[in-house]
Amino acid sequence: MDDRRGSVLVLTNSYDVTSDLVLRALAARGIPVVRLDPGVDPHEGASLSAVYGTAGQRGTLRTRSRALDLTRVRSVWVRRPSPYGGPPGLDEQDRRFAAEQCFWGTGGILASLPGAHYVNHPWHNRAAEHKPAQLAAAQRSGFLVPHTLITNDVHEARDFAAREPGGVVYKPVWNTPYRVDNKPHSVWVREVHGHDITSAVAVCPHVFQAKVDKAFDVRVTAVDHRLFGARIDSPDLDWRYRQDLMRCTPIAVPEAIARSVAAYLAGFRLVYGAFDFAVTTDDAWYFLECNPNGQWARQPAGITDAVARAIADQLQKGSDT
Structure with a gap:
């Protein structure tokens, strides 16, 4: 032993x-x-x-x-x-x-x-969970980032929606537990138009983001320098909504993305991160978010087994100091 x-x-x-x-x-x-x-x-x-x-x-x-x-x-x-x-x-x-x-x-x-x-260290996890910090770090790391507005100003939000020719999506700043009719309810990413944006925006910050004309999604699971890419094909704008309908297949991670992932992890002092991208038909990878403690076991068995071994390797080796 x-x-x-x-x-x-x-x-x-x-x-x-x-x-x-x-x-x-x-x-x-x-x-x-x-x-x-x-x-x-x-x-x-x-x-x-x-x-x-x-x-x-x-x-x-x-x-x-x-x-x-x-x-x-x-x-x-x-x-x-x-x-x-x-x-x-x-x-x-x-x-x-x-x-x-x-x-x-x-x-x-x-x-x-x-x-x-x-x-990861719990304090580093917490720092990396803030979406504004994620977007700022993604830009510094060299990722493509969709045009994004975080605001509680209804006029700013409506103007933003009017200026984006490809449409706008809304997403919460944080996945707060929510109940409707006393049943758990998730707030999914959804497309919004100017007339959907009401004065209720003033209650708290909202995330509005230019809709990416994507061909598919990608989840890149990073364990230190080891990256595991999964292409996600789903009929839904937010593939998490009906995960039973999504299809995952392995995909190679471009070198430029790998370099940006390494810079991003180093910036937050993370060992592990689950990165989500929207990929267009001309192979542009747009950063959406990085969950520093994201799930990985629903991916294809080959990826799941490889991620498990990579995490076990990190835990076995312990500290370098």
Whole structure:
């Protein structure tokens, strides 16, 4: 067993089956793994302690099945942990207080493990999730970026729509959980016209973007310098809307795109990123967004297996320092 550099700590929820693909790869290599959902498990028997002082930093994570010396964590995979919440049974104010203490306390400890390699570091993930920051970084990295307006000014929005001859799409700045008739409801990317834009725009920032006359979409999954491209053919403007109707096939990533991906990851200090592009008939790749923790297991088996191995490689190697 390769335990010379310690265990891999996987932060994810108990329903995350995607992580199992990587965990199986690590198990086959004899790499010890500890799985934790930091937003839930501390309220169900897990405990976390850290000590700081002149002797350095040390600590222990205890789950129902094992104890982990925090100085022996080689890598941390920040996959899909649950939001931090307070324990059940408290009133609203006390539960909110406990949830915030968990976020800043538990989250702070897990983001500051000495010598650990993060895929990705949670603070880097958070910085890279802001769409305005993504667009700015994409421009600096050399990507083509569709003409985009982010505004809460209805007149600016209507003028923008009127000036774009190919049409305009709307997308939310953040995928906030939303319910209609008490049922979960997603806000998909959709085409809008000037008469669709009402004074409700003033409530919050909206993203309006020139519609790309695309031939197909591409998802590029990046694990450090290794890129895995998947062409996505879908009848929908937003291929996520009916994923059962989309068709994915492997596609080569152009060298210019690969260079821009590397620059983008370096700018946000990311190891992993899921990049979405709209590709035109003349093979122009337009950057749409990069999810620093995007899904990858619904792609063709060959790509999925390769991504799982690439992530396992990163977690196995640990920190370079």
